[in-house]
Amino acid sequence: MTMYISVTFKELTRKRVFLVTLILTLFFLVLFAFGVRELAHTVEQNQTSPAGALLNKMVFMVLGLFFAQFLTAFFVLFSSMGIITGERENGLLLAVAARPLSRWKLYLAKWLGHAVWITVYSTCLFVAVVWTIHSFAGLPLFAGDLLRGYGLFIWMPLLLLSLTMLGSVYLPMLGTGILAALLYGFSLFSGLVGGITTYGGSPPALDKALLLIGLILPTDSVYRRGLYELLGGSDWAGLALSDMGPFSVGSVPSNSFLLYTAGYAIVLLLLGCRAFSRKDL
């Protein structure tokens, strides 16, 4: 099951996917660190109240992680959208699938091979963003909050990976990329709309539509719950995250919803294993 970890790493490094991603990520992080330092300096000079200063630091965190989740999502989409159909079309799967390995194991091995490196990249990004805010803006962070926030931050791209892989069993590479990117975009958009509705309430029909999108692809809900946990949960985040415009967390996804996302990922993987096992290569 672990044979794809090394092969995927070699693919990402030798095809320079990692190199390009790391260079651009580093560029983002440098710009981000510069921006945070300057803004934190300005906030300090303006002698804002302690509560106001804390809120500003939280805004930095929200913006930093919002962009970071974009990067991880793109990394997932571009590295995995041809994972099944693309390899079938170019003949890579033929020699592999004839080996004495059940198709479902092969499917999970490929998932694991990508999941490991997506987790590594997401971890680096998360640590870099959080460390930047903590160091330059002085936002206080606690180990428990950090761990919960980190866990949910890396869970989001793994959900997206599971969906992209399932799409890749049925659709050509481009179709899979478009499907996954659009669903991710819908999920993100529904989260932004949900943030706006915290100010003036929302009609029940809109609530239902947002819930439905969240159920179809729960990446944004997971991201928002992760943000909530990282920023102190009910202690602080409840106050701060309801006053950030479209980035506000109107309603915090519940623990039951997180359980739903676990079931969601398991069902996607099972469906993928089943479909791949029945697919003619």
Add this chain to the structure above:
Amino acid sequence: MMIIETDRLTKSYNGRGGCRGITLQVPEGCIFGLLGPNGAGKSTFVKMLAGLHRPDSGRASVLGLPLGRPEARRQLGYLPELFRFQDWLTPEEVLRFHGQLGGLRPQETHSQDFRLRIRDSLELVGLSDAAERRVGGFSKGMQQRLGLAAALLLDPKLVILDEPASALDPIGRYEIRSLLKRLQGRGVTVFLNTHLLEDVEELCDEAAFLYEGELLASGPLRELLSGTGDNWRFRVGGWLPETLSELNDSSGNALLRLIDSDESGNAHLSARVTDREQAGYLCSLFIRSGLTLYESGPEPNNLEAWFLQMVKSRQGGIPQ
């Protein structure tokens, strides 16, 4: 013992193409050739044997186990037709990866023994000098050689090769033929799907012929070809359009066919004869009929004649 047995194996794609009701036996230790024109369903059949396609109906066993079982695939080496290996890996890394896919643990594939096995496999297919290069820079022929090395890596009992020499030059093809003979000498059964009739003629003990998804013939190659008799060709002068029917009236059961003729009276003829004496009789018949006999002799490639005869008989035409 039969190493491959299929019983009415059928696979179609939305009701079209594929193959229908293939019942076939491949004895252990032989080199078996699968023949047929393009679109005959050969690759579909081979992919079902390799577990890449699921049959619609029928049954099959490979190495005594039902189709697609991992236990059977453990002893099976497969070289696909249109395949690629990971561009970003070296041949050594490809073979190590295939070792792991074949059930070896990662530490086993890094052992000294396995390194030696990789080195031997690459040497066997003539890729020793390219062991450190990335596969992305390989020619088609080199990829095919590497595919063969991967298929043979784990000492399979059965090797299924789908067009193994299609991208190779004459030297490469000769080397592969020698290699397949050596494999047979070691008791390995080789199932060969190829368009190269000379490979089948030189290597195969048994063969099968597929046409438009149906199995038209199968069995020992010698028996299949014996049904065709010997094809002989003749070049004569003094040819007139009405001469053919006059000759066929006296040629007995050796039906003469006109291949081509020109205005100056030269003609090429062909006939299937039961033995050399009958060919000699035809030569005397030409002379008695006032024709000048310039050349006569058996056609060099019986398998090609058989192949064409099989195809044309299904198309309703007359084999030349």
